[in-house]
Amino acid sequence: MAKIEVNGLTLDYALIGDPGAPPLVLTPGGRYARDTAGVPELGARLAEGGFRVLLWDRPGCGASDIAFTAPSESVMNCEALVGLVEALGLRKVTLVGGSAGSRIALMAAARMPEKVRKIAIWWISGGPVGLAGLAWFYCGDQIAAASKGGMEAVAALPSWADQIARNLRIRDILLAQDPDAYIATMQRWGQAFAYSDDSPVPGMTEADFARLTMPVLTFRSGKSDMAHTRATSEWVHRLLPNSTLVEPPWGDQEWNEVSTFPVDPANRRGRFERWPLLAPMLLDWL
Template sequence: MAKIEVNGLELDYELIGDENAPPLVLTPGGRYPRDTAGVPELGQLLADGGYRVLLWDRPGCGASDIAFTAPSESVMNCEALVGLVQALGLRDIRVVGGSAGSRISLMAAARMPENVRKIAIWWISGGPVGLAGLAWFYCGDQIAAASKGGMEAVVQLPSWAEQIARNPRIRQILLAQDPDAYIDTMQRWGKAFAYSDESPVPGLGEADFARLAMPIMVLRSGKSDMAHTRRTSEWVHELLPNSTMVEPPWGDQEWNYVSTFPIDTANRRGRFERWPLLAPMLLDFLKD
């Protein structure tokens, strides 16, 4: 476990596995920290398979700082990942991630394609309703709280409780925001999730997909998954120059099933707790 400053933010991270092994970045979804059930377990399996695995807390997640100057939360996170990779001197990396982690992985790789060897992604958020849900999940309750009780109400939101507990600076950063400016930022960040017929992934355009010419494995989303629609995964696959579409190691109802799991890091429960099932197929794909 360590901290490093990137783009003015203190980021919390951990590297596991042989320090001479090829580097691999694993990024979870939601605003969940890197120690969320299933994430370090998958990371350890990948490390055991021969990689130096970077686990990290994105800005606003876990013990890392946050800022509100980026055009969107996704841009803030992907630029933080690019900066973190550079700061740690990681070269010729593999990048893997699920849900928000898939979006951040693709966006970051599009900014440093010369340094990314392979990518594997699953649970790609998309679809009109799925993306509208993200806008509310990440920004809607913030706007509602700030409009009713200013930043004092924002820091009381359950969505910030864990981050503030892990990094008390988050509370001070939030309280330092002007409520009206914060609402404007959340409106802008929410708009960044807007569905478009031009791209399946907000924040990625045609030129970005064209730059992602490295081998990429896309796991097909479940037909029943309304948060990460099947069409989104297929559309991403169609736009990538060198993509392989594969079936995941679980059934169609997986997202609906794991969404019922309690979020309980201490007892290793949560939406990502079955991610270790991905290890064999990831290791098979990522090898040279």
């Protein structure tokens, strides 16, 4: 475990693998920590395959700090990744991520294309209903709690329990917010997930995609996946100048099935527990 200050926030991270190996950043989804079941296991496989793997807790995830000054949570996270890569002196990085991690990888790469060697992405969130679900998941319960019980109620939400257990500063940061200002921020952050016919990924424009001329491995989403629609993954593939679209190493119902898995860190269970299945395809392509 290591910590570093980036953009005024203390971020928690770990580097695994040969220090001289090419750097690779692995970013999970949701508000899950870097040690969530499946993430370090995939990281270990990639490290064994010849990479120096950076596992990190995004702002508001795991043991890292959070702030509410960015225009959206995704912008906060992608700018944190850009700053982390700079602070650690990484060059020609490979960015790998799923779900929210895919969005952050794309947004970060658009801000530092000269530093990114390759990208691999899967479970790209999208579609009108899928994105509306993200707005509620990330912001709706926050607004409801703040409107009913102020910041004490927000700090007591289950969505902050893991972060507060790992980093007591999170509770202090939350309690320091003005409830009305916090609600306004959550409204803006929720709006940032709004579906648009102009781009498959909120926070990315067609010009942003055009800047990503490095090779990208895009895993096609399952037809049954309503959170990360197949149409979204195919649209992203079309917008990227140098994308290879491939089928993932699991069946069509994967997301629906893993969404029912228990979150059980002690027994290494959770939504990402099957991510290590990606390792052979990732290493072959990378």
